[in-house]
Amino acid sequence: MAAKTTFIFDLDGTLxxxxxxxxxxxxxxxxxxxxxxxxxxxxxxxxxxxxxxLVERGLTATGGSSPDLHRATLEAFxxxxxxxxxxxxxxxxxxxxxxxxxxxxxxxxxxxxxxPHAPARHICEELGxxxxxxxxxxxxANQPKKPDPSSLQRAIxxxxxxxxxxxxxxxxxxxxxxxxAAHVDFxxxxxxxxxxxxxxxxxxxxxxxxRAPDLFLDPPTSGTELA
Numbered sequence: 001m002a003a004k005t006t007f008i009f010d011l012d013g014t015l016x017x018x019x020x021x022x023x024x025x026x027x028x029x030x031x032x033x034x035x036x037x038x039x040x041x042x043x044x045x046x047x048x049x050x051x052x053x054l055v056e057r058g059l060t061a062t063g064g065s066s067p068d069l070h071r072a073t074l075e076a077f078x079x080x081x082x083x084x085x086x087x088x089x090x091x092x093x094x095x096x097x098x099x100x101x102x103x104x105x106x107x108x109x110x111x112x113x114x115x116p117h118a119p120a121r122h123i124c125e126e127l128g129x130x131x132x133x134x135x136x137x138x139x140x141a142n143q144p145k146k147p148d149p150s151s152l153q154r155a156i157x158x159x160x161x162x163x164x165x166x167x168x169x170x171x172x173x174x175x176x177x178x179x180x181a182a183h184v185d186f187x188x189x190x191x192x193x194x195x196x197x198x199x200x201x202x203x204x205x206x207x208x209x210x211r212a213p214d215l216f217l218d219p220p221t222s223g224t225e226l227a
Contacts, residue, residue: 004185006161007102007216008152010170011113011120011138012047013192015095015129019044020088025081026058029073035062047193048174050114050145051077078116085119086126092191094210099132102216110135110155114145114174135159147177152184173198 012018019040026046027037038058046057055074059065065073102109109132113120117138124130135158137151144150156166168179171192179186185204188194200206207215 002164004107004165004167006108006110006156006159006166008110008112008155008159008166008168008184010168010172010175011111011115011123013044013171013194014169014175014189015111016089016091016123016127018085018089018123019047019193021081021085022047022054024084024088025077026054028080029055029076030058030062032076033069033073035059038062044193045195048114048172048195050139051081051116082119082122086123089123089127091127091129092210094212096128098210098215099129103132105216107216108159108161109133110137110159112137112146112152112155112168112178114139116140147174147181149178149182152178152182156182156184167204176202 009015023038023040023043026043030037038061042061043058046054052074055077056065056070059070059073099109111120111124111133115138117140120138121130121136124133124136130136135155137155139145146152152168156163163182163184166184167187168175168182168184169187169189170176170179171189172194173196176186176188176198180202186202187205187207188198188203189210190206190208
C-alpha cells in the first residue's frame with residue numbers, strides 16, 4: 001500500500017460543527033418570507049450538497065419553492081451567514097491536536113468543501129484552522145460540487161500529490177461518493193452529519209472520536225473502525 005502523505009478534509013460536520021449557524025441563517029431567511037423556523041435536526045439532514053441545495057430543501061420543507069423565491073431566499077441566507085457564520089460554530093474536540101500531529105509529521109493538508117469559498121476561508125481563519133492548510137477549496141460558480149470529484153482532484157494537484165498518496169476524510173455520503181469517484185481512500189468521521197448508511201467495505205477507516213491518539217497512524221488494510 002502506498003504511503004499516505006496527503007490528508008484532505010471536508011469542513012462542515014467533519015472538522016467543525018457548523019449546523020447551528022447554518023440553521024440560524026436559514027431560519028432568518030425563511031422568516032423574511034413569512035415561513036416558520038426549522039429545528040436543528042432537520043437542518044442537519046439538509047447539509048452536504050451546498051448552500052443552494054440547503055435553501056431549496058428548507059423552502060420545500062416549509063411550503064414549497066420557485067426559482068424567484070429560491071434566488072431571493074438564497075441571497076438573504078448568504079447575507080446573514082456571511083455576517084454571522086462563526087457565532088455558533090465550533091471545532092470538534094481533538095481536531096486541532098490531530099492537525100498539529102499531521103503537520104509535525106510533514107503531511108500535506110487541504111480542505112475540500114461544498115461551502116462557498118469565501119465563507120469557508122473566513123471561518124477557517126476565524127477558528128484558527130487556516131494555519132494548517134496550504135490549500136482550501138470551497139464552492140465557486142464555475143466548479144461542480146461534490147460528489148463530482150473535480151474539486152478533490154484539484155486539491156490533490158495543488159498539493160503536488162497523487163490519488164494513491166491521499167486520504168479524503170469526510171462525514172457524509174456525498175464525501176464518500178466523491179472519494180470513490182476520484183479513486184481515493186475514504187475515512188468516515190461518524191460523529192458528523194451522516195444521513196445514510198455507507199458500505200463498511202467502502203471506508204478505509206471509520207472513527208467517531210477525533211481524540212483517539214493513534215487515529216492517523218497508517219491504516220493496515222480497510223474497514224478499520226475506531227471508537
